[in-house]
Amino acid sequence: MDDMAGLDPELIRFLREELGHELVSAREWQFTGPLWIWKGKAADGKPNPMSWHFLTITGDVADGIRAAAPGRTAAWGSVYVKVKLGATSWETSVFPSKDVGGYLLPVKAAVRKKEGVGEGDVVTVELAL
Numbered sequence: 001m002d003d004m005a006g007l008d009p010e011l012i013r014f015l016r017e018e019l020g021h022e023l024v025s026a027r028e029w030q031f032t033g034p035l036w037i038w039k040g041k042a043a044d045g046k047p048n049p050m051s052w053h054f055l056t057i058t059g060d061v062a063d064g065i066r067a068a069a070p071g072r073t074a075a076w077g078s079v080y081v082k083v084k085l086g087a088t089s090w091e092t093s094v095f096p097s098k099d100v101g102g103y104l105l106p107v108k109a110a111v112r113k114k115e116g117v118g119e120g121d122v123v124t125v126e127l128a129l
Helices: 009-018 059-068 109-115
Strands: 028-041 047-057 079-085 088-097 102-106 122-128
Touching (some): 079 102, 088 109
Antiparallel strands (some): 079 088, 079 122
């Protein structure tokens, strides 16, 4: 239980008693899902050439990140993480998404190119706080 130090005891109680979730002490997870593209729009509503590739993180992994995040968050509620996809490791942040009830993990172009993955590919990542 030493890994639980620093977590809000009320959050731990709530997750255990009210939602039936038991917190794992590890701050490492593995998650699999499809890469997808977000394309922005300019102020005038026209398509913007900027786009970002994301992996959506939901379920138990999102719950674990949320529970372990207090004291580790940055702007907009983002959480610093270490990520490994295939043989490529990098540090980034995951961003909370109310729409999915989880987090969005940006996957930068250098990683996608090195690992030969793109939109629609199902990938497995390892995350650590």
